[in-house]
Amino acid sequence: DAMLDTGLVGLMLFLTMLGLLVWKVWKARRQALAPASVLLVHAAVDFDWSYGWMWLLLFAWLALSAESGDGGRAAGARLDAGWRRAGGRVAAVLLLGASAWSGWAAWHSLAAVRYSSAADTAATPAAREAELRAALEANPAWNRIRMALAPLLPQAGERQSVLAAGLRYEPQSAPLMLQLGLAEAELGHVAQAQERLREALRLERFSRDGHTAAIAAMSRMAESLDFAGRPEDARKAAAAAAALFERYRQLVREVDAMDHPANGKRFALTASAVFNAAQAYDRLGRADQARPLLQLLIQGKDESWKEQAQQLLDKIDLPVK
Numbered sequence: 001d002a003m004l005d006t007g008l009v010g011l012m013l014f015l016t017m018l019g020l021l022v023w024k025v026w027k028a029r030r031q032a033l034a035p036a037s038v039l040l041v042h043a044a045v046d047f048d049w050s051y052g053w054m055w056l057l058l059f060a061w062l063a064l065s066a067e068s069g070d071g072g073r074a075a076g077a078r079l080d081a082g083w084r085r086a087g088g089r090v091a092a093v094l095l096l097g098a099s100a101w102s103g104w105a106a107w108h109s110l111a112a113v114r115y116s117s118a119a120d121t122a123a124t125p126a127a128r129e130a131e132l133r134a135a136l137e138a139n140p141a142w143n144r145i146r147m148a149l150a151p152l153l154p155q156a157g158e159r160q161s162v163l164a165a166g167l168r169y170e171p172q173s174a175p176l177m178l179q180l181g182l183a184e185a186e187l188g189h190v191a192q193a194q195e196r197l198r199e200a201l202r203l204e205r206f207s208r209d210g211h212t213a214a215i216a217a218m219s220r221m222a223e224s225l226d227f228a229g230r231p232e233d234a235r236k237a238a239a240a241a242a243a244l245f246e247r248y249r250q251l252v253r254e255v256d257a258m259d260h261p262a263n264g265k266r267f268a269l270t271a272s273a274v275f276n277a278a279q280a281y282d283r284l285g286r287a288d289q290a291r292p293l294l295q296l297l298i299q300g301k302d303e304s305w306k307e308q309a310q311q312l313l314d315k316i317d318l319p320v321k
Contacts, residue, residue: 021059024066032065112139125152136162141169143176150179156186174204178213185217188225190233193218194240201244206255211248212270215241219276222283238283245277271297271305278312287316 003011025032039058115135122128132149136142143166153159160183166176181196197214204210218241226234252269255261274293281290290312297309 021062021066025062028066032061036061036065108138109142112136112142112145116142116145119148128152140165143170143173147175147179150183156183159183160187172203174200174207174210177203178207178210182213182217185221185237188221188228188230188233190221190225190236190240193221194237197240197244201247205251206265206267208265208267208270211244211251212273215244215248215273215280216276218244219280222280226283235284238280241280242277242284242286242289245273245280248273271300271302275305275308275312278309282312282316290316 002014006014022033025036036058039054039061043054112135115131115138119128119131119135122131129149129152132145132152135145136149139145146162146166150159150163153162160180163176163180163183166173167180170176177196177200181193181200184196185193197217201207201210201214218237222234222237222241225237249269252267255263255267274297278290278293281287281293294309294313297305298313300306
């Protein structure tokens, strides 16, 4: 938890602090380590470490024990009294500064919560958008608000900007990366969209909805770019959609081949992904790969996809004039 919150440097500082406290207790009154060890061992097999008061209790015990023995008194006597007073004042200033900053952050977080609650009960989409904007302004690090706001923004450019700003706070967020990739696909940014979507699916490999949305977005972008007179970019987008589908299909095969798959997410190919992949293959002139996918849909149970698949298959099989 410390490493996730503060990074490797923060974890090393934390362990160093803990190690110094243990060393001081060992030098001053080593028998005082017994209660601390019991506390640590118990917390390791329970949920106690989830509560800050357990850590405060542990540190308080170690700090008091370190200064309570002969070794602690002897070590303290060797310290210059002036330096001790200066150190105490510096620590007090740092604590006061940290407390002031924490209070400011807590105030803004509370404001964001109020705006978010108001958004949940907003009467109109415009009112909801306004409340979510206010919540995001109060707490820019709250990416859940960012994700809720993005679909309400009419311009893809603004959605892209709002979502991209969230990577500062959660650079490894799969949902955020996916939504950002979808926005960039809508803008026609082939390379950027492909990179974002691939990264999102790397972070959350077994997201059926994520794979489906990514393939559909790249396939639609290929169609839009072709209509806009950008055939080369359209082919790149179609190739990206095909590559995403092939990776998706390979993952499904790996899950199916497992002896005891823990497939609670029901990870499998979706009709949407199959159809959009067939469209991408057709755009790339790879009809031999599109036909089996369309036949799979035609033989399936979903009537809406059957009809669309049959129409695309008829188009592919039209005789060339």
